């Protein structure tokens with residue numbers, strides 16, 4: 001009981017830390033990526049575990065449910081860690097991120113790799129989707145694509161979630177499918193940061209960096225998916241729980257685990 005109460009003393013600390021974060025999410029993301037040093041298990045990025053363990057759990061669904069002859073759009077690709085892994089399983093991957101700094105980082109970390117390209121675009125607006133369609137056409141594909149989204153919808157506000165889903169509807173066509181994997185933590189922000197190792201005394205560096213600069217994340221589970229991807233427009237092929245892994249925070253080499261939700265969706 002006492003420790004639960006103590007956790008709530010973290011609140012003023014969180015409010016203070018996040019008070020200078022840019023109000024415009026696109027600006028916040030770009031400034032965040034511009035300030036990142038290393039990636040991976042010893043790096044600065046909270047959601048980058050440095051291991052392919054999480055992806056291995058997705059591959060069973062990806063290889064069974066997604067047409068392997070279609071390219072993949074990695075929507076909100078960040079440093080491209082998942083784009084690079086997906087390129088081994090699909091003919092081409094286009095990593096797209098609203099942050100030009102993220103895209104520059106992803107391209108630098110992918111140098112010399114084939115079947116990969118990156119571009120900066122806002123995936124919640126038609127201009128973003130048009131740019132992605134042009135990039136797919138330039139790579140020799142048109143009309144249909146698979147979409148991979150990990151850890152993006154839960155950082156968007158409800159209208160932006162719905163706007164992103166609406167843009168994806170045009171991109172997938174008849175044969176493409178959406179695979180999404182998102183944080184679905186059932187608790188308030190204090191419980192969330194405590195789960196990731198924050199205490200009154202200290203906050204792990206990568207977590208503090210995210211709190212200082214980024215929009216406050218929410219959760220994205222069945223209810224949020226239903227709202228963003230309405231039944232009138234989407235069929236759920238498969239969905240269920242997954243585990244999202246972060247950079248190790250409370251030990252030297254064991255990623256933290258966050259309850260998550262995945263879904264495979266097809267446009268109606």
Ligand SMILES: C[S@@+](CC[C@H](N)C(=O)[O-])C[C@H]1O[C@@H](n2cnc3c(N)ncnc32)[C@H](O)[C@@H]1O
Nearest residue numbers: 029076077078097098099122123124150151152
């Ligand atoms: C939590 S990170 C996840 C990055 C990557 N998917 C991964 O799992 O490593 C969320 C990413 O979504 C990007 N993002 C946020 N809003 C976006 C938008 N409207 N269009 C495209 N990317 C966006 C951010 O810049 C950031 O790189």
